[in-house]
Amino acid sequence: MPSPPERASSLSPASFDLEEAPTFEDIRSEPVSRRQTNIDLARVESLRLTHRSTVGSSAGPAPREEWLPFGDGKDYPPLLPDPEKYVVGFIGVDDPMHPQNWSMSKKVLLSVILAYITFTASFASAIFSSAIGAIAEKFSISIEVATLGVTLYVLGFSAGPTIWAPASELIGRRWPITIGMIGYSIFTIGTATAKDTQTLFITRFFAGLFAASPFAIVPAAFADMYNNSQRGIAIAMFAMAVFVGPFASPFTGGFITMSYLGWRWTMYISAIMGFFGVVLLIFFYKETYAPVVLMEKAAMLRRQTHNWGIHAKQDEVELDLNDLITNNFSRPIRMLLTEPIVFLITIYMSFIYGILYALLGAYPVVFQRTHRMNLGVGGLPFIGLILGEFAGGVYSLIGAKYYARKLHNNNDIPIPEWRLPPAIVGGIAFTIGLFWYGWTGWTRSIHWMAPTASGVFTGFGIYVIFLQCFNYLIDSYLQFAASVFAANTILRSAVGAGFPLFSRQLFTNLGVQWAGTLLGCLALIMIPIPLAFIKFGPRLRRRSRFAPSPVVFEEKSEAKNAKMRQREGKLRASMFTYLNGFSASARFFWISLTIPPRR
Template sequence: MEAIRMSSPQSPTFELTDPISRTTSRVSRFSLDPDPEAGKERRLSPSTTATPPAAAEKDDPFEVLWDGPNDPECPLNMSMARKWAIVVVIAVSCLCVTCCSSMAAMTYSGMIATYGINTTLCISSISFFVMGLGCGPLLLGPVSEFAGRKPVLHGGFALFFLLNFPVAFAPHIALHLAFRFLTGFVGSAFLSVSGGAITDVFHNTRVATPMMIFSSAPFLGPVLGPLLSGFINQRQPDWRWTYYVVIMWAFVCMAALLLLLPETYDPQLLKRKARRLRQDTGDARWRAPIEKLDRSFAAALKHSLRTPFRLLATEPMVLFLDLWSALILGILYLSFSGVPYIFRTQHGFSLEQTGMSFLGIGAGQVVAALSQPLFNRAYAKVSAAHGGHAPPEARLVMGMFGGVICPIGLLLLGLTAFKEVHWIVPIVLSSFFGLGLVYAYTATFTYLVDAYRPVAASALASNSFLRSTFAAGFPLFGLPLYERLGPVGATCLLAGLLFLFTPLPFIFYRTGASVRARSNFAAHGM
């Protein structure tokens, strides 16, 4: 089993942790439990004391476990105020990272004047950052299994803060682009682990609301980026102020993380407890379950790099679902050139007004997040009808809505991109694209986790890599596409591409079980 990371558009991921084998799943209530998000109860093992209990009670009397369900060291027993402080600071920090990806969209005129480059090279500032977000989880994914959450979260965000200084002060474009890639790369380390810290401190019955808040941040970030950047660059002639603001924002978040975010990863906390018991008792036999595992970082890294590409090559459902989500994200990032082109040429918008034109997409994403409980209740009914274990294909119901709504929203945006149509109409209609985007992504991520649970981390890593590849490439031809076809033609063409994937969730809803039955990687018997 793997550490399962649920991604969001920029590879931001929340982690459903299962790095430990089934034989040690009794060690911790959640993070060592094999399928934690499948609705299983979090379990605590019998009390551990300095005097080992009878061997008959445990396989290993010196195995260090939590001292019952009320152990104050267990992250589940933190105060509710501290838990919500962790949620808020992580969500705002994730918003900072993902917002940074698209804030470059409103800096092009300043970059052209400073560096003497063309618009395409300016757009590559977004592309390099997004490629860093996509590559990071492949290389950094296993780190938290060995180091814990806290070092990755603190270290990743500290590097994100520091590496934005060369981005802001770069004297030439090559240095600027190199550090844009690196900030995306280290930012992905934070995003890939941050959700796991939230699931560490909330019981399964309480985790839905905090996860909804956290998961909304990576969706909203890329949409808020042009809006904030538009205000900054409209009122401040120096485009570098865009990144000065990012640096100040990141500094505040980093300070809050250092003050409010402790280690929450059960295996590491039990390892600390075992070390303390060895020191207090002088008995070297005390061991945490993670200390008994024969694991190496090199083997975990090799697995993290190889398995995602094997899935893309051999699993048609993984490939097509990844292509679907990659196309949606590619179009979203292409819109950072397309939407400004529509509202500047058709309605004469200023820079800050152009940034506000993304409010429609953002509003749709908020509505999607707020409607999540409706789908959760529907899924619970299906789960109850199947004895508490709904088939993975039940996750695709939301995808059916997304597959229809997303291209319709884009088509309506294109069909109303005329000068004669009031500017508020395309903005309002673009909300359907944002709504369908979240539905499509949520269905894809949750289905990949359920259907390919034995290799779920790799399935999501393959999705993250392909999404980021599309998101990095699409903006580069966005402006030429709109200049050649015009606002209506280009937007309708993109909507047509999305319509090609509309049948996908419907097809896999009916055929997914039979495809999984023939798979070497998928979960069977569900």
């Protein structure tokens, strides 16, 4: 009996040797006629497409003493002489089974399904806010306590990626996202039927935990299907779903709550939307994760050939607790604390995300309290934010064509910093929108259309900043994108969960004009963040062990290098300045909440 072969080494990202990855100089030194071919071959044959990232390790035979009896008096058959010959793969760059080679109509259909379930999950996060008054009255609790229904749901977004991201890399995208939507729908029904506050808040948290599956998986599914030139448009669709949902739910939920249906039907309708998404996923969605696609191919070949040794690399994977902890807890935190790009971009995106949920409490202060609109009509000014989102989408699509042209001229080698200039435009628009809202919404003597119009600038800025920063992180850390997603989502959702708890008090105690000024000043401070990474990003990525993206570097003299080091020192000092500013702002927030409201 041949002895069992040694266990195969781990194929997790942690085992990938960054030093062996080709540099830009290696690629640039090749003949121009060969660059496109080599890049395309690398795209299909790279570890990312066949087994680049996983939460486990490749399984080898167990020690013989652990083997189960074969049965029927038979001895163990011999092992496969060369297991690698039985591993299936893609046939080349044009393999029709590879998701990136599917027809555009098929990819668009799957993208629409993914965008819909993302919209549903984000829609449910904010529709609860329109029913807070009715819920507080029903359960005899304060408005602040009732707001926990929004906070706990968004907090579920923070915890969810640690479950759904590794699951999608182990068994594929389809079933984790389907199970997530089933769980979300069931717990949302639990919220609708809640008889006490304990049930209400517990079901909201678990609904958010399951609803986090689209946020963790959809960007990865888009990366499965689209190449560098197309992925920006797909992520634009994802970002639209993420932000339009919370802005569409206040007036929808407001009219439902005011009607004979009552606040419980805001939850029932959200659950119905979730179950409809489950139907779409089960009957129309196809698996996009390439390693699992190869598993399906291997299963088909086994049935056709009756050669039961045929398998895919993903079939060899066993769940490894150590890799699971490293990839989904340790590495995201380490990247957040040691990578300036990840840290500052995530801080910026977290602030933007927090403002999104802060507006759920700020808009009622202006339109329902100051302008005396009812619950449904008072939610209609959110349409200004939605219009701004669509304007940002058009702007991003125009920019995507310009980006695709630059990418083609650079032999399809992406430079992450190309994503950032629109974020500066978005940052300026976002800041203008906050100042505009504060100084036009504080008094009834100014027409309600003025603060409503400010939402166009605010929505435009939120969308463009989020989209471009998201694409920048993906391009910078493509190999470790799952860890970057986890780090970004955990901090961003935690911040987003906290803002609704104090936004209403902030705008009440400080006054709309000064609360808007405070947030506008914070937004103004953050505008230089993308500009700093346009200047220093390539050098920071070159020194990073997590960002092996190709970067163009010109030869510099010693004087230029010394000057660059001096600028890097200034960048580090700026980081500490930002942190000190956030600390001071937090103290100011706390003081503002303790000041009695003005009468």
